[in-house]
Structures are given as structure tokens and as C-alpha cells.
Amino acid sequence: MRKELTRTKQALDExxxxxxxxxTAYGVISLNGDDGYLYTVPLSYVYADGVVYFHGSPRGYKYECFQRTDKTSFSIVGQSQVVPSVRANNFQSVLIWGRLQTVTDTAEKLYALRALAEKYSPGISDNEEEIQHSLNYVFMVKLVPEWITGKQASLEVREAAEKF
Structure with a gap:
């Protein structure tokens, strides 16, 4: 796993x-797919207590790929703006490397489902009812980060974007 950014001047602060x-609403995770192919899929997620939680159906291709993947990377694009004058993208992104773990503890699963509900549907009166309903059939997995990097466009691109 490559840990250090090559262009350290573009590193984002913690x-x-x-x-x-x-x-950010979603990111893209890399999973082990069929026949040696990577399966990269966009997912909604929540970051809570230093880990990233994902949920989904306990059947289907995504579920199968989660079952066979231990080490992964998760990419999040926080900002993207094409700047035609410099033929570049004014971006901010984060890459998380780590290990996936299936969440089997009911209390932790409830915690993650509540955190997801708060992120994606805050203030909805029947969130708890839906959480309790889905608790027994939702698949929950967490990404425990081993390394996190953040990067942004070069200063030249950022300055050009301000004029755009």
C-alpha cells in the first residue's frame, strides 16, 4: 500500500x-469481483467513531464481493470543478485504505443504522421504526482505516478556479 503522496504540496490538512x-454523500469502493476483476461500486456510507459503515442487501453480487474482500480502498470526491483555462480539474479527494469487517454485534449495527439515518434523512419521524424493521435483514460492514490521505488540485489550478 502506497502511503505517502508524491505531490506533498497538494495534501489536504486533517x-x-x-x-x-x-x-460527502457517497464514495467508490474497490472489491474483489469475479475472475480476478475488481468490482468498483459507488456506495452511500457514514463515518462514525473513526470507521466507515456501509449497508446493503445480504444477497446479490455486491454482497458476494464484500464476503471475499478483506483489504480495500475507498475513494471520496469532495469537490470537482473543471477549469477550462488551465485544462484541469479543481478537486479535493480522500482515499481510505483499510480492512473490511462484517458487523454482527446488534448494538453496533443499530448504532451504524442510526448514524446512516441521521446523515441521509435527519428529522424523519419514522427513522427508528425503519431501523428496527431492517435490523434483521440488512447486511452491515465497516471499513477500519489503516491509512487516509487527502489531496487537492495544484495551487495554479485553485487560483485559476477562483477567476473562473
Whole structure:
């Protein structure tokens, strides 16, 4: 696993990285697919207590791929803006490397489902009813980060974007 950014001047500070992880609606995860192919799929998620939680159906191709993947990377694009004058993208992104673990503990699963509900449907009166209903059939997995990096466009691109 490559840990260090090549272009260190483009590294995001920890606070910006955390904000991107906490507020972005989805990211793309890489899983082991069939016949040696990677299966990359966009997923909604929630970041809570230092781990990333995903949920889904306990059947189907995505579920199968989660079952055969231990190490993974998860990519989040927090910002993307094409800047034609410099033929570049003014971006901010985060990459999380880590290990996947199936969540089997009921209390942790409830915690993650509540965190997901709060992120994606805050203030909805029947969130708890839906959470209790889905508790027994939802598949829950967590990504325990081993390394997190954040990167942004070069200063030249960021400055050009301000003029755009």
C-alpha cells in the first residue's frame, strides 16, 4: 500500500479530510469481483467513531464481493470543478485504505443504522421504526482505516478556479 503522496504540496490538512469524509454523500469502493476483476461500486456510507459503515442487501453480487474482500480502498470526491483555462480539474479527494469487517454485534449495527439515518434523512419521524424493521435483514460492514490521505488540485489550478 502506497502511503505517502508524491505531490506533498497538494495534501489536504486533517480537518479538511475529516470534513470531506463526514459530509460527502457517497464514495467508490474497490472489491474483489469475479475472475480476478475488481468490482468498483459507488456506495452511500457514514463515518462514525473513526470507521466507515456501509449497508446493503445480504444477497446479490455486491454482497458476494464484500464476503471475499478483506483489504480495500475507498475513494471520496469532495469537490470537482473543471477549469477550462488551465485544462484541469479543481478537486479535493480522500482515499481510505483499510480492512473490511462484517458487523454482527446488534448494538453496533443499530448504532451504524442510526448514524446512516441521521446523515441521509435527519428529522424523519419514522427513522427508528425503519431501523428496527431492517435490523434483521440488512447486511452491515465497516471499513477500519489503516491509512487516509487527502489531496487537492495544484495551487495554479485553485487560483485559476477562483477567476473562473
Amino acid at each position: 480537518e479538511t479530510v475529516r470534513k470531506i469524509i463526514e459530509t
